[in-house]
Amino acid sequence: MHYDVAVVGAGPAGCMAARELASRGFKVLLLDKYGLPREKACMGLLSPEGRRLLEEGFGPLPAECLAEPAEALGVKVLSDGGGEYLLPFSGEGLWVRRASLDAFLARACGAEVRDGCRVTEVTVGRFYVRIRFLHEDDEEEAEATYLVGADGAESLVARMVRPEFYRLHTLPALERTVLVLWEGEADWDSRWLGMVALARGEGLGRFFVRAGTVGMAVSCGEEHRWQRELDTLSEFLSRRIGLALRGEPVRMLSVSNRMARGGRFNLGAGSALLAGEAAGFLDPWGFGIRLALESGKLAGECIADSAGENVTPHLHYLRRARPVLEMWAARGRKRPAGMVGELDLSPWSDERGRTARRDLRSLRRRLGR
Template sequence: MPTSNSKLPFDIVVVGAGPAGSAAAITAAKAGFSVALVDKASFPRDKLCGGLFTGRSRQNMTRIFNVDVYNELFLECSKMRFRAGDRIISEVLDAPIMWLTMRRNFDEFLFQTALGMGVNNFTGSAALEVNQNENCLQLKDGSSLSYKVLIGCDGVNSFVAKSLFGSSFDPTKIGFGLEVEVPIEAEKSPEQTVEVDFSAADWGYGWSFPKHKSTTIGLGGINVENPKMKQRLAEFLTRYPNSTDLKVKGQYLPFGDFRKSPGKANILLAGDAAGLVDPVTGEGIALAMHSGELAALAASDAIKSNAPQKALRRYKKALRPTHQSLRQAKLWRLMMFPKPMRSVFQNALANGSSLQNMYLDILAGKAEYKNIKSALISRAPKAVFRMIRSKLGV
């Protein structure tokens, strides 16, 4: 760590040391660039997240970090239960394998892996100012880091996004989540069933995700659709023993409103800072790692071409398939969450249905949203589908 008031030059400065930031940092470092990784927190640190780690996440982690899942960090699970309140829609005993992890430990693992590749550690001091004219990031401890490309991976409340656009998200479209961590008694084993409840929140869902030593229970949805979310959480927790009177954590969550242009010139946004979260499953870890990787590759190519200011152009091109998939997911969301569609969706998700299998394949990274539209559309009343098309203008 440099002394106060020092100024250090780097090829790439990454703000935010979560999965997106560590992925960006290690990708750039492996390409031979000097990298600074900045975060206001010192690691390890806690992070609100259900901690569901899918097959898609595993693919990205293995490719980017050259590591695989292991038992100490991940709880393996192949059982999944879909609910609508007291009604069990479906129980799947042989779902594609998923893993559950504590973000405190997982993020620390990725962070340390990135440092092991020569990434420079600037955690423990928040970003204070982005000087776009001088390509310089000022930290609260007095350090000043110059960059050719800056990558903001600093979450939904992104300081970098605020510096570029004045705000980090649209309050009319942002999601919000609440959760508690329920300890598991030492002599007991976790149930090892991933549970999702589609009635726990409006335009969202509730979850119960087991870990080695605890179970993460929470709910989330579009914020403006859930004015009584704390009350909804209290009602939801009554189903689970020993889950009341625990500390409740809350956080804004991207929920489909991704940035079409994630940055400006030589400043890029990745992960939650770019709104890259699946609006159906809520999965963010896989997209965070992938977008961090793509941002670093775009930055690397732009620097090699002596054109750092064209980094965003390269990044947007690389993100096109991701953006297209998220658009298709938003269409599918309109078939799930509006009140006229809820029973249609839930019935279509029943045991053994093609929709259920495709939903699980999405989580496993075996399918894309473009492959599954017909599975629900074929069951939707024509009048309701016309309503959906009208809303989308298609």
């Protein structure tokens, strides 16, 4: 069967691209390799700008997509030396249940959704795409005029559309992330995402405490180091905020694409566009939902605006995304100050105390790692 657009990946980036195109009358096929709803190793923090994009495209989120409490105020950073720094959002963010959110977006995007379909081959020509995929062990095939690859950090679409770029730039920038969920509690305001820059740790530890559940996330370049990072974070939180854990943990693994720290992005080629982490869009704090939505919407707009022209949408996408690319590339080269993503570091940067300056240097080192 032939479609106007095939979208691979039913996360926020893919669903937003599908929504943008379907609302303009395009026939869209949306594929995901997992059955929906499916769990994902995600903290579930939706920034104010991400919330705005979602509500503009899909309307208010239903109650089943929201965590309890739903209000998200921003980030609170803790340091070894006793420092505590509030980095509030400029508006109201939301805590979301990621599995329910993705399932809702897929239902509401207006595309033909095929979940449980693992893509095995992608062929891209000029205004022609062929996708082969397995569904319940049966091989199927679909054709389309355009393609959006929104299939995450280890994107198969990115690997097949630009294999050399993937090998040279994407693979070295992949970073393992482990999210562990426990039953437990701590002396912590659930509306804030916690972030810790530990002297003995390599990266940034992240955590939340919500409705009797504690989530802790650590990222490591090497697989065997995650347990050490997690133990260090847990010990610190036990001392600092009285963290108490119960029962057996649930562990979820994912991979993040950190190309943007080096100013590199992969927007695709010709009739195939990439969005979200497949393209390299990831907030330096690790918040990916807003950039996924933004890039998915932009990819959909560029395909729609180029339809009927003898110019592939990649050229439109490259031109319109250039301001965003330049902004993130500049942030990768300089020390974090002012607005970093949707958080304002200016008050912290202006503090004159020795402890604050030391803690900010530690944060800068880890954000640029």
